[in-house]
Amino acid sequence: MAELVEHDSEADLTEQMSAAREARTSLDIRGGGTKGFYGNPARAAQVLDVSVHQGVVAYEPTELAITVRAGTPLATVEALLAQHDQELPFEPPHFGPAATVGGMVAAGLSGPRRPYAASVRDAVLGVRLLNGEGKAMDFGGRVMKNVAGYDLSRLMAGSLGILGVLLNVSLKVAPVPAGRMTLVQEQTLDGALVLLKRWARRALPFTGTAWLDGKLYVRLGGSEEGLKQTHQIVGGLPMPDADAFWTDLREQRLAFFDGDAPLWRLSVRPATPATDLRIDGAGEPLVEWGGALRWLRGELPAEQLRDRAKTAGGHATLFRPGRVEPPADGVFTPLEPVVARLHHNLKQAFDPAGILNPGRLYPDL
Amino acid sequence: MPRIPDERPLRPKPAIIDRLRQLLPAASVLSTPAELAPYECDGLSAFQQRPMVVALPETLEQVQAVLRLCHSEGVPVVARGAGTGLSGGALPLADGVLLSLAKFNRILAVDPDNRTATVQPGVRNLAISEAAAPHGLYYAPDPSSQIACSIGGNVAENSGGVHCLKYGLTVHNILKLKLIGIDGEPFEVGADALDSPGLDLLALMTGSEGMLAVIVEITVKLLPKPERAQALLAAFDSVEQAGAAVARIIAAGIVPAGLEMMDNPAIRAAEDFVHAGYPVDAAAILICELDGFDAEVSFEVMRVRELLLAEGATDVRTARDDAERLRFWQGRKAAFPAVGRISPDYYCMDGTIPRRELPAVLNRIAELSDEYGLRVANVFHAGDGNLHPLILYDANVPGELDKAEELGGAILELCVDVGGTVTGEHGVGVEKLNQMCVQFDSDELGQMHAVKAAFDPHGLLNPGKAVPTLHRCAEFGAMHVHHGQLKFPDLPRF
Numbered sequence: 001m002a003e004l005v006e007h008d009s010e011a012d013l014t015e016q017m018s019a020a021r022e023a024r025t026s027l028d029i030r031g032g033g034t035k036g037f038y039g040n041p042a043r044a045a046q047v048l049d050v051s052v053h054q055g056v057v058a059y060e061p062t063e064l065a066i067t068v069r070a071g072t073p074l075a076t077v078e079a080l081l082a083q084h085d086q087e088l089p090f091e092p093p094h095f096g097p098a099a100t101v102g103g104m105v106a107a108g109l110s111g112p113r114r115p116y117a118a119s120v121r122d123a124v125l126g127v128r129l130l131n132g133e134g135k136a137m138d139f140g141g142r143v144m145k146n147v148a149g150y151d152l153s154r155l156m157a158g159s160l161g162i163l164g165v166l167l168n169v170s171l172k173v174a175p176v177p178a179g180r181m182t183l184v185q186e187q188t189l190d191g192a193l194v195l196l197k198r199w200a201r202r203a204l205p206f207t208g209t210a211w212l213d214g215k216l217y218v219r220l221g222g223s224e225e226g227l228k229q230t231h232q233i234v235g236g237l238p239m240p241d242a243d244a245f246w247t248d249l250r251e252q253r254l255a256f257f258d259g260d261a262p263l264w265r266l267s268v269r270p271a272t273p274a275t276d277l278r279i280d281g282a283g284e285p286l287v288e289w290g291g292a293l294r295w296l297r298g299e300l301p302a303e304q305l306r307d308r309a310k311t312a313g314g315h316a317t318l319f320r321p322g323r324v325e326p327p328a329d330g331v332f333t334p335l336e337p338v339v340a341r342l343h344h345n346l347k348q349a350f351d352p353a354g355i356l357n358p359g360r361l362y363p364d365l
Numbered sequence: 366m367p368r369i370p371d372e373r374p375l376r377p378k379p380a381i382i383d384r385l386r387q388l389l390p391a392a393s394v395l396s397t398p399a400e401l402a403p404y405e406c407d408g409l410s411a412f413q414q415r416p417m418v419v420a421l422p423e424t425l426e427q428v429q430a431v432l433r434l435c436h437s438e439g440v441p442v443v444a445r446g447a448g449t450g451l452s453g454g455a456l457p458l459a460d461g462v463l464l465s466l467a468k469f470n471r472i473l474a475v476d477p478d479n480r481t482a483t484v485q486p487g488v489r490n491l492a493i494s495e496a497a498a499p500h501g502l503y504y505a506p507d508p509s510s511q512i513a514c515s516i517g518g519n520v521a522e523n524s525g526g527v528h529c530l531k532y533g534l535t536v537h538n539i540l541k542l543k544l545i546g547i548d549g550e551p552f553e554v555g556a557d558a559l560d561s562p563g564l565d566l567l568a569l570m571t572g573s574e575g576m577l578a579v580i581v582e583i584t585v586k587l588l589p590k591p592e593r594a595q596a597l598l599a600a601f602d603s604v605e606q607a608g609a610a611v612a613r614i615i616a617a618g619i620v621p622a623g624l625e626m627m628d629n630p631a632i633r634a635a636e637d638f639v640h641a642g643y644p645v646d647a648a649a650i651l652i653c654e655l656d657g658f659d660a661e662v663s664f665e666v667m668r669v670r671e672l673l674l675a676e677g678a679t680d681v682r683t684a685r686d687d688a689e690r691l692r693f694w695q696g697r698k699a700a701f702p703a704v705g706r707i708s709p710d711y712y713c714m715d716g717t718i719p720r721r722e723l724p725a726v727l728n729r730i731a732e733l734s735d736e737y738g739l740r741v742a743n744v745f746h747a748g749d750g751n752l753h754p755l756i757l758y759d760a761n762v763p764g765e766l767d768k769a770e771e772l773g774g775a776i777l778e779l780c781v782d783v784g785g786t787v788t789g790e791h792g793v794g795v796e797k798l799n800q801m802c803v804q805f806d807s808d809e810l811g812q813m814h815a816v817k818a819a820f821d822p823h824g825l826l827n828p829g830k831a832v833p834t835l836h837r838c839a840e841f842g843a844m845h846v847h848h849g850q851l852k853f854p855d856l857p858r859f
Contacts, residue, residue: 313557
């Protein structure tokens, strides 16, 4: 675990941004570089290294909130929270040891616990950022109940840095469940989806679900008695060393993610039947989030995937292109015209000179 | 009557009323004084303004037509759901169209397999849970006005409620919105899935107080009804001890479904009204609800009881049955009308503070109450720091309304001073425009105005609400020199 470093680099970052604006140089905002693979390729001229801006600004376990500088390593924050039996409720993937809190928020990726607890965006309480004009501003705060003004702090989650440079982030944290257990059972995908749908109708203490290669994995969190009772309902056998499985799933280190075949991410209605998303050329999916997240491998036609995902109430992302060229319109599903126009307008509102992470979210933003 | 805080020059265009009559059914256009009167205020009745005309469209095409007309004629539009808002967000404009979504009151679909409901904005919050109940599901955000408030209004304000400590605000419980922009163009944000591509416009629209677009359809998440709910009522000899007990419960890793505190004036008022059996001598009471899976609830009830006693609770009662659990809540839920009984008028405030600041804030509120000569009763969402001071006054006493407003403003500024926010769940509306000047600086307000312009460059949607102009802040700053520093020193003052 990295040692907690305290370094306030706001003045320095502000100066660098000022220089970039004057020289009209675009910036590639980089923390640990662990999310560089995600989204559309960076085409900015110069790196703005935000990893230097580190430290815990405020942490009080009884407030269920933590405020950190964006360059703080995610691993460091998680270790600090663990000391107080707390964690980030959305279980974010790191994708590398240098992952920072700022990158986590900007990428907006949540892990296995997401549907049972919160998403990274849900957990954002406030941010301090530099907008594209180099102005430092605070939105939101350190409290959950906060509706003063537009929710510009939550807007930053998943924005891939195109609206502002995150300086500080306040996040809601959650207690670590008292105990945990993972149950495994053999199920076909269809069978698994039926069970997941049935279990979702009860307030069961789930903290993660996954289906892969004919096996359904269910992670529970709670009191001993609660785990025991849930085991009766869910069935299956306790899995030893399950933590490693869930971490490998979150970090995409399972064999399913190996190789350079493209990795597609489909976010859909959880009860979507498997057959609705069966594509020629893809193998069986890896399913998470009670059915709401489906991963596919293969050189698959983007248009068909986007179409099927849309019919299933969601969207398709080329998460890792692997050996293929990404589509010309980018790895994310293109936006409807009115929404695309609003995106342009918002980009103008925050970064009129267009120097922040150009092209990362959509090629023309 | 307090002056309407609208700085825009009025440009009434009464010709628009006839144009609306061409676009909408006769019954959907209201223009006589008697017809307009019910719309002149929302739940913040101290601010009243009759609109030029009220439009009650019944279809999406009619909403589009109204907006297109207003857009081309430069007429401002104020959207309204049930009009229960407590910050004046639906206060009409003298030269504007009051666009009521009340006729959009259908539940379009309930999908128990995917646990969602698709509803129109005029549907009452509680009606969603009622429709979901046969499936063992419910819609979690429960503002106290839920029998009356509309889901469209909930989204516009990002409403909370007692259960949002565990279940989140409105933004955490919705998936998708269909909206119509000021230019009449429809668009969607969010998805039926748990995320959608691009910027998180769903989060941006939620809590945007009718300033960015008009909501015409909402897809909400439904949750399984908890197997069991159990409540505890604890009495304390001091607010400090009650606050410490709250911190202990959170530190123990328990997330209650609800955790509410009332101070002595609030307890007495509630008990006189509802006779729920509250301990009227307690300095503070805590009501803690735990819900979920049966075994979990048993475990947590035991733990919470231990913690409450360890922190000095003089009495801890666990509800013997569901009827008693509801009785514990009755007093809290009736706190506002209970206070309304003991005072001709009351002014409900809404701020959030870090929980640890509660004793200090309550002490300071007591001091301010003495200074202003007005009683204050406090109800507190202890779990998440959202405070509702209720200022008691008599509008018939000259100057007392103004005093109550000033006291309210001082309390909100106190919330900001201790690291909190001026509004936890009621929204800014017109009520807290001045306090927004305290919470945000000119760059931040400027950024918000830029975001507004991205959606509504001509400022026709609910102008004069939620985000104050810099000019207003300069004027307000001149009257409230804070710690000897003039805010917005570089802006001209008139």
